[in-house]
Amino acid sequence: MPRGQKSKLRAREKRDKARGETQGLGGAQASAAAEEPPSFTSNPLGDINQNSPAPGTPSTPKVPQGVHSATTTSAAISCTNSAEGANSQDESSEFSQVAETLYKDPLNKKVVLLVQFLLQKYQKREPITKADMLKFVIKKYKHHFNEILKRTSEHMELAFGVDLKEVDPIRHYYALVSKLDFSMDGPLSDEENMPKTGLLMITLGVVFMRGNCAPEEEIWEVLNMMGVYAEKKHLIYGDPKKVITEDLVQLKYLEYRQVLNSDPPRYEFLWGPRAHAETSKMKVLEFWAKIHDTVPRAFPSWYEEAVRDEEERAQARMAARARTAAMASARFRAMSSTLSRPSEV
Incomplete structure (x- = not known):
């Protein structure tokens, strides 16, 4: 084949290839849109x-x-x-x-x-x-x-x-x-807060759904499904085992304790006081329901417990407000009594 025809053939092949790539990208965009x-x-x-x-x-x-x-x-x-x-x-x-x-x-x-x-x-x-x-x-x-x-x-x-x-x-x-309501000692630093919050919400959910006390192995069973392992450093979460068993425990979001009379020692997780203060069972259930594309009512037992928890929280808030109002009223009466006394000459 003459050299001129070969050059034309190669040029035509390049044009066809470029056209095919363009069409492929267009098809990918169209499928992405749909x-x-x-x-x-x-x-x-x-x-x-x-x-x-x-x-x-x-x-x-x-x-x-x-x-x-x-x-x-x-x-x-x-x-x-x-x-x-x-x-x-x-x-x-x-x-x-x-x-x-x-x-x-x-x-x-x-x-x-x-x-x-x-x-x-x-x-x-x-x-x-x-x-x-x-x-x-x-x-x-x-x-x-x-x-x-x-x-x-x-x-x-x-x-x-x-x-x-x-x-x-x-x-x-x-x-x-x-998803946490930072009401106790203030939020974590911005760089650390989000990764820890993600792991925390998952852990709190497992604890709640296991009757408010979850064996450590079941926590890791769930996290392993996310590609998060106790002995393997994670690019987002860092050292997951340290985050869960040390950092979040020290911050009082989780309680980590040895199972009574376990030999060899086994451990379990509970909600810590800060978790109770900054989130709720309903919020955690809503989180889990959302990642399963459903609603909290789809889990009747847990939903009923979460509703009871919300009612107890509401009653506790009302009682706290009543105590605050009573103390303020007592201070006001004491101040009024002091001001109403005739001044000594």
Whole structure:
């Protein structure tokens, strides 16, 4: 074949290849636009259903794919945003595969970038606006903003235990709100708070659903489903065992104690006083119901216990207000009595 014809043939092949790649990207975008948000398992809490026995006897709750998806997405974010990266070749390969899978969907790539963007805003205490999200992250995918924001909100909630809320519908300002009500010793530092809150909400949920006292092995059984292991450093959570058995215990979110008469020693978790003060059984149940795409009433036994807990909290608040009012009234009467006495000459 003459050289001129060969050149034309190669040029035609390059054009066809470029056209095929363009069509492939267009097809991926179209399928991404039509794709439904990540779905959760249709069987809430694995083998637990509405006919579950009373609290204290159900089998270990299972974490649905939604939680695993959120944590792996966050791991991919950490992997792409961290100078340290993975500590081993196996971990590097693992997270490369995660990132590759996520990036097959153009919208998921934007979700990864938007979560990273929100984390930076949160840690720097900078305002979060729709305009900035569109300008710096969403860009040409602005027509898919609502879908990207929805997926991002799910990941922020499931992986970090924070809600992304629109606090100013007029100017479209958003805020990341922790699921904990910091009412005792103040919040944790911003850089540490979100990862610990995510692990804490999962742990509190397992404890609640196991009758308010959960064996340590059952906590790790659930966390293992998320890709979180006691003896393996996690790119998001750091040293999970230290976080759960030391950090959150010292902060009084969890109580970690040895099972009575256990030999060899076994340990169990309970809610700590700070957990009781800053969250509630209803909030934790709402968290677990949401990650299973259902409602708290779908779990009658736990819902009834959560409702009783809310009623007891309300009564305690009313009693506290009554005591405060009585003390204020007593002080006022004492002051009035003092002021009404005639002054001594």
